[in-house]
Amino acid sequence: MSLDIFFVAFKGGESAPFDRSIALNAFGKLVEPWNDGWVVKYSDGNYYGGTLRFDEAGANLVTGFSMNRPPFSPELLEGFLKIMRQVPSVLCFPYGDTWACSADPNIHSEVPRGMFDRPEQCAIVAAVDEFAEAAGLSWSENS
Secondary structure, three states, X not given: OOXXXXXXXXXXXXXXXXXXXXHHHHHHHHEXXXXXXXXXXXXXXXXXOOOEEEEEEEOOEXXXXXXXXXXXXXXXXXXXXXHHXXXXXXXXXXXXXXXXXXOOOOHHHOOOOXXXXXXXXXXXXXXXXXXXXXXOOOHHHHO
16 A cells, blocks of 8 residues: 655645755755655665655756655654745645645645635644644654
């Protein structure tokens, strides 16, 4: 079974390009190039099995990225938060009543109309623990 997550930047109801370096700097040494994507490599040298692929929008610009079989670790979630603090964006995961997170308290005015039927479908988070709670993650199950 595979789980995919999607990270998308928005501005005025449309997907919005941002500089790829924002994401690469946020993840730091946690990601490295592999084939046509990126993989997560932990400080102990172990890799996890999924890949990160950018949605290209031009020279060094992306509108977001997808990740299959993400290793939900505090380090990875902190990387997502670093990006979300700089770019109006949401991280979507395909399950639960709350199926997206954002660090932007005004994100509901930036996403396409109707993206969220109810405001609680997108949790506004400021810390890794809030992120994990909103997504229903447990480190013992997902690390």
